[in-house]
Amino acid sequence: DVKVTQSSRYLVKRTGEKVFLECVQDMDHENMFWYRQDPGLGLRLIYFSYDVKMKEKGDIPEGYSVSREKKERFSLILESASTNQTSMYLCASSRPGQGSTDTQYFGPGTRLTVL
Amino acid sequence: RKEVEQDPGPFNVPEGATVAFNCTYSNSASQSFFWYRQDCRKEPKLLMSVYSSGNEDGRFTAQLNRASQYISLLIRDSKLSDSATYLCVVREGGKLIFGQGTELSVKP
Numbered sequence: 001d002v003k004v005t006q007s008s009r010y011l012v013k014r015t016g017e018k019v020f021l022e023c024v025q026d027m028d029h030e031n032m033f034w035y036r037q038d039p040g041l042g043l044r045l046i047y048f049s050y051d052v053k054m055k056e057k058g059d060i061p062e063g064y065s066v067s068r069e070k071k072e073r074f075s076l077i078l079e080s081a082s083t084n085q086t087s088m089y090l091c092a093s094s095r096p097g098q099g100s101t102d103t104q105y106f107g108p109g110t111r112l113t114v115l
Numbered sequence: 116r117k118e119v120e121q122d123p124g125p126f127n128v129p130e131g132a133t134v135a136f137n138c139t140y141s142n143s144a145s146q147s148f149f150w151y152r153q154d155c156r157k158e159p160k161l162l163m164s165v166y167s168s169g170n171e172d173g174r175f176t177a178q179l180n181r182a183s184q185y186i187s188l189l190i191r192d193s194k195l196s197d198s199a200t201y202l203c204v205v206r207e208g209g210k211l212i213f214g215q216g217t218e219l220s221v222k223p
Contacts, residue, residue, distance in 0.1 A: 043202070043213040
């Protein structure tokens with residue numbers, strides 16, 4: 001069974017703080033993704049990575065950065081948290097190869113509140 | 116225009132009802148199509164892929180019409196446990212594009 005874990009289920013931070021969201025998968029997947037999910041907007045892709053040390057911008061990368069130092073771990077960083085980054089953050093992973101994004105396995109999500 | 120658009124919800128149906136969800140996508144070059152299910156306060160999980168020939172998995176039937184850029188999901192004999200949000204998903208290149216989801220509530 002694929003397992004994707006995220007470091008926190010709930011997180012409360014203050015405006016201007018640096019925030020780290022960690023994601024770990026145990027199935028040796030090469031592809032990893034970070035999304036945020038907001039009511040009425042659905043899931044929106046922030047960043048993704050197809051390999052260690054590789055990263056690609058998604059649809060809404062502004063205000064975020066990522067780190068992929070190890071294959072199993074993909075970190076999302078909010079350099080200076082703002083209230084409009086209050087959201088549910090979901091990490092996902094998938095198998096390598098063309099078409100591998102077909103089945104993405106999601107972590108349980110981190111609900112971040114920025115005050 | 117959103118890349119993937121779904122029926123607005125919520126759908127409130129009695130147990131045993133048949134319910135249909137519709138979805139349209141804007142990019143004719145989209146390559147693969149899926150329905151994901153998301154339970155309240157849980158992560159999305161793949162429900163089924165959608166093929167041009169149509170495919171069925173128990174009470175669930177998915178259809179794809181590439182010419183109309185239209186995807187559907189039919190649920191027959193609804194169960195209480197079918198209550199969830201159903202996400203229409205399209206693959207474009209290396210990315211998945213998610214619709215905003217349609218909420219289904221099945222009542223006794």
